[in-house]
Amino acid sequence: MGSKEGIPPPPPDWPQQADEDYERIRVLGAGAFGQVLLAKRRPQNSHSAEKYVAIKGVSILTEHEGATAEREIAILSELSHPNIIKLLDAYEPASNTAKGRYIVMSYINGPDLGELLEARGALGLPLAQLIARHLISAVAYLHARGVIHRDIKPDNIMLEGCKEGKKWISDDLMWNSSKTSSKAVEQGRFKAVLCDFGFARAILFKQHERNQSRVNLRMSAVGTKFFAAPELVENVCNKDEPDEALTQCVSNYGLIGDAYSVGATLSEIITGVPPGKDPVAYVESNRKTTQKSSSRFSKLCHILSGGYKGPYDIQLRTHEELPKPVTNLISSLMEPDPSSRLSVREAQDHEWIGGYDALEHGDVDARRGGECVPLQNIAAFK
Template sequence: MARDASLFSGRPSELIGRQVAGYRIEREIGRGGMAVVYRARDLRLDRTVALKLLAPELARNDTFRLRFTHESRAAAAIDHPHIVPVYEAGETDGVLYIAMRYVEGSDLRHLLDRRGPLAPAAALRIAAQIASALDAAHEHGLVHRDVKPGNILVARGTDSDHPEHAYLTDFGLTKKSLSLTGFTTVGQFVGTLDYVAPEQISGRPVDGRCDVYGFACVVFECLAGRPPFRRDDDMALLWAHQYDQPPALTESRPDLAPQADAVFAQAMAKSPDDRHDSCLAFVAALRTALTGAAPGTDHPPTEVDLRAARPARDRPEPPPRWAEPVFRGRS
């Protein structure tokens, strides 16, 4: 596929209508420094997918190619309603690709650019969904390392009580922290500068608390309308993440409870040991600060024991996993 370099030279139309690894490309829906995402048709199963094609130079890096293949498989194994399912990942004609569920809607980046800061209730709803996705990934030994608004998709929810359904995506470029550390080079980090944790910048080992930091930066932006640190150049921004204390949320949103400032200060602590233990713990603390509601007083998740409806001899062990819902509404 000699012309694939054109994906990153401003001529994406050259691939429209072409077939790549059994997918017919229909239109471009997203673009970043390392990949282009297309809406495509799966010709084998006759369904619409999001097809991400990575920059050709990445496929020429043996370390990256090996890491990408292993981590895409690990991400595909996670069954969670707020993680975009990965259908397939591989390499064809020197190009790495990953096929995922196509989610109709927008991403959080476009939502914030269009609407500005979110109301606390909306920010908390989206944050709780993404926090559960991140914590589930951490339980599988995956650290995302690039939590940002562009990697959070927001589709229409099911009803007025659940107006949004948020998905976390882009797990194909994460780090399998427990068993794949040998696949990354010393000092290398994956992440977007507005949301990158201090330990990523310095090349120290990372775990789920790295995502707590980046996720807190995203939630801060949802409420404040801007990332926590804004500097004139990249080096100054990296310095701020490593050494400057995060600004108080109430400087941008004086209408919000001042207790939220302490929650963000903990979530964005320079040392991972000083942060919340999980993303859901951060969201619970933030909800308490913003609403005054004690943890656990909101409506708990509905749990159904399917074993109660059948004889003991027929009860499956372990219980069946939840089926992932599919939402088709347009934003």
């Protein structure tokens, strides 16, 4: 398993079969088990039709991590939706003593929404509306399969279409609400993809619950505090110290909890205001000064603009500055009372989203009121 010039050497436990199926190109980042690599499918590989893939390592140092990794693989292996990351293959490490798995995912050539928000703040309304449609369609599909994502936030949503060839497009198309931006969206330039299913969980419905969206069950509560539904945060148990992550909690959690996270995500990408902040106070305070760039901020601006020309003003909006349908959708998804909250499958029919028939679809019917088609792999429920 040697390495050609310019190609990164394989990790110590890199599977031989992975080298036979894919050609390593470069390192994309660091994962829990090692590097995340960009790779190219070899002509003889019949497992995948995608030319480029991302291969990441998943740590399995404990029994809990092992169950989590198997669950992520089991869930993703049965999902098929254009706005959900695809699992293409999985390999055992080369060494029998290694603790992990290598997972081959579809490669998304673009930044995550968290990076875009940090770079320039609130996205343009045409792009934000498209992202809302893609995200709601993806999560409605998950719920139709009985899957709860449990960690929906901007960092876990990638955006394709930010490049023309090898060059980044004008940032105006992403942060502007002009006719040019609207045209780019209408022409299908962009696509949002929901990623990171490490915390996802499949649930089993009773027969009479198959068409419901408010099923709750007791399970480990995970995710990020300010994107989590209030009933999750308020009912957590066995948490030693409060912090932004909710990775060691137990709570009553269900499909309707994901709806709150979708609303919180949409609120941030449309207003630029992080969840947990008072929107009016935050906008008034931060509009007065030009924010300083962080290293992550300046790097992304350098990529997008072909050279860092900031610091840029961060684009911010209050809810009062948004069209009423937008604020109605966000407030309905973020309703504190879960029994009154708009479900994600219901949100497909909201006037700002356009109805089920106007959205991207997966391999099962995810329209409002439809029955759940549960996953078959028992590992998805562990």
